[in-house]
Amino acid sequence: MSASCADWAVDFLAAQEIEFIFGHPGGPVLPLYESLRKSSKPRNILVRHEGAGSFMADAYAKVTGKVGVCMSTMGPGAANMTIGVATAMSDSSPLIAITGQLALKNLGKGYQQETDHQALFRGITKATIQVKQASAFPEAFERAYRIAISGRPGPVHIDIPVEISGAEFAFEKPPRRILREEYGGGVRANIVQAVEILRKASSPVILAGGGVIMGNASSELTEFAETLQIPVATSYNGRGAIGEDHPLSIGRAGEYTPSYSRRLLDHADVILALGYRFTDVSTEGWKISSQCKIIQIDVDPSEIGKNFTADVGLVGSVKEVLPQIFMEMKSQNDSVVRRSDWVEQVSAFRAKWKSWYSSVENSDNVPIKPQRVMKELAKFIDDEMIIAAGAGRAKMWAASVLPILKPRMWIHSGGYAVMGYELCGALSAKLARPYAKVIAICGDASFQMHAQELATAVEQEAPFLAVVLNDMMLASIRNAQLKKYGKDFGTSFKLDVNLANVAKAFGAEGHRIEKPSDLSEGIRAGLESSRPYVLDVVIDGAEIPTFEMP
Numbered sequence: 001m002s003a004s005c006a007d008w009a010v011d012f013l014a015a016q017e018i019e020f021i022f023g024h025p026g027g028p029v030l031p032l033y034e035s036l037r038k039s040s041k042p043r044n045i046l047v048r049h050e051g052a053g054s055f056m057a058d059a060y061a062k063v064t065g066k067v068g069v070c071m072s073t074m075g076p077g078a079a080n081m082t083i084g085v086a087t088a089m090s091d092s093s094p095l096i097a098i099t100g101q102l103a104l105k106n107l108g109k110g111y112q113q114e115t116d117h118q119a120l121f122r123g124i125t126k127a128t129i130q131v132k133q134a135s136a137f138p139e140a141f142e143r144a145y146r147i148a149i150s151g152r153p154g155p156v157h158i159d160i161p162v163e164i165s166g167a168e169f170a171f172e173k174p175p176r177r178i179l180r181e182e183y184g185g186g187v188r189a190n191i192v193q194a195v196e197i198l199r200k201a202s203s204p205v206i207l208a209g210g211g212v213i214m215g216n217a218s219s220e221l222t223e224f225a226e227t228l229q230i231p232v233a234t235s236y237n238g239r240g241a242i243g244e245d246h247p248l249s250i251g252r253a254g255e256y257t258p259s260y261s262r263r264l265l266d267h268a269d270v271i272l273a274l275g276y277r278f279t280d281v282s283t284e285g286w287k288i289s290s291q292c293k294i295i296q297i298d299v300d301p302s303e304i305g306k307n308f309t310a311d312v313g314l315v316g317s318v319k320e321v322l323p324q325i326f327m328e329m330k331s332q333n334d335s336v337v338r339r340s341d342w343v344e345q346v347s348a349f350r351a352k353w354k355s356w357y358s359s360v361e362n363s364d365n366v367p368i369k370p371q372r373v374m375k376e377l378a379k380f381i382d383d384e385m386i387i388a389a390g391a392g393r394a395k396m397w398a399a400s401v402l403p404i405l406k407p408r409m410w411i412h413s414g415g416y417a418v419m420g421y422e423l424c425g426a427l428s429a430k431l432a433r434p435y436a437k438v439i440a441i442c443g444d445a446s447f448q449m450h451a452q453e454l455a456t457a458v459e460q461e462a463p464f465l466a467v468v469l470n471d472m473m474l475a476s477i478r479n480a481q482l483k484k485y486g487k488d489f490g491t492s493f494k495l496d497v498n499l500a501n502v503a504k505a506f507g508a509e510g511h512r513i514e515k516p517s518d519l520s521e522g523i524r525a526g527l528e529s530s531r532p533y534v535l536d537v538v539i540d541g542a543e544i545p546t547f548e549m550p
């Protein structure tokens with residue numbers, strides 16, 4: 001078949017059932033834009049900043065499990081696009097970032113905007129591929145796609161010189177669907193050892209990380225935990241791996257978490273870590289006892305024992321390896337291990353903490369306490385609700401007290417903890433899941449990093465509710481200053497920007513909320529609105545997220 005390389009690329013992405021390309025054009029990508037114009041799929045989403053487009057591609061991967069695609073022009077466009085690609089690298093999101101490039105013969109001559117894109121993307125991708133001739137197009141795209149989805153997923157960069165994307169070529173075959181090649185699973189001797197440890201455990205805990213979500217292993221996890229009666233804590237990225245309303249859920253582990261989950265982890269005698277990286281933020285605040293044994297399953301062998309020594313390591317996807325452990329247990333007639341004392345202790349700890357916390361979230365204070373905002377939001381959460389979050393305190397409140405009931409409903413900037421993500425994540429989630437309700441939880445500084453994408457949401461008819469916790473400062477950083485230096489500097493805004501008016505200027509709805517009694521009606525109206533809706537909530541910035549029961 002004879003086609004332009006750009007046409008072939010667009011057909012290739014459509015063959016992978018990718019619905020959207022998030023991009024912003026410039027000269028070197030115009031052949032690709034011309035092909036997108038002629039094709040019904042994927043749909044082009046014109047974003048106002050390439051960084052926002054790459055955030056949307058990352059969020060698309062997190063919501064759907066498919067590959068997110070973002071595209072930019074050369075030089076400044078490519079530089080802008082890096083932030084969401086780095087986020088995808090940190091969170092193992094499958095993503096393809098396409099950049100247009102100068103014609104090959106002009107490289108190295110110092111033309112306007114010339115940048116070594118491969119150098120730019122090398123440290124934040126699994127691979128970077130420059131297509132050097134038209135005949136190499138199919139191989140380059142198939143390879144990029146396969147690398148993005150295989151093993152531990154992640155972002156891949158493709159750089160396309162302009163004369164190549166526009167070239168006509170007689171391709172031997174039309175694009176074909178590429179499927180993930182699963183890992184084989186754990187070694188049997190290690191499975192037997194893992195079962196041995198689990199059988200003897202009296203206070204085991206499962207730690208579920210992003211690997212459970214990315215590997216679509218939530219039902220395997222839930223069945224395993226229920227049958228063996230093992231409580232489950234998650235990392236930020238693992239939220240929703242088990243419903244946070246499930247009796248065995250002990251919420252999230254690590255920083256800014258309820259004290260009961262940390263105390264339970266202190267008491268664990270066995271930890272079964274599933275796609276869980278034991279990072280600083282997901283281990284902060286709890287001490288693993290020296291007697292505790294760790295069984296770690298991860299698709300990436302380099303993660304086994306990286307931060308905490310694993311007694312047993314199993315390399316493979318959780319979806320494949322966990323059922324093997326289960327089968328081995330069943331073959332030993334040991335499928336149901338009753339741990340009623342431990343499970344009762346878990347529910348008693350949790351109930352005590354919840355009753356204490358409910359006493360601190362009811363405040364009628366003005367400015368509004370963030371705890372009260374979360375309490376009002378939580379009333380609206382069900383299993384159709386997607387929550388998007390970025391960085392800062394707003395994220396910490398949301399990550400600690402808003403329940404996530406299903407996988408892929410917590411769309412978060414994750415390990416990269418990057419500001420400005422939440423609006424983009426919410427927009428992408430709404431495009432990918434039009435029937436879901438979507439709320440972005442924003443800090444005021446974070447909101448202002450990508451507020452312009454509200455206009456994109458209006459254009460794309462993708463309504464969601466953005467709740468901004470507005471304290472006119474970078475509260476999380478200011479707090480760190482006060483703790484360390486006793487003084488703050490450079491962390492407060494002088495201008496009280498009315499973010500509701502900003503929203504209106506971009507074509508969205510906007511309302512400022514100053515009294516707690518107006519929250520509930522504002523949230524309801526925002527969730528029912530057919531346009532993007534911003535609640536600019538004036539909050540008490542002095543409130544520090546703490547979930548430690550006295």
Ligand SMILES: Cc1ncc(C[n+]2csc(CCOP(=O)(O)OP(=O)(O)O)c2C)c(N)n1
Pocket residue numbers: 391392393394395417418419420442443444445446447469471473474475476477
């Ligand atoms: C892109 C980016 N720049 C800087 C930071 C460092 N940082 C983390 S939280 C934060 C302050 C966020 O302020 P705001 O969004 O108002 O939230 P708050 O902490 O006040 O709730 C900063 C500057 C970051 N995470 N991401």
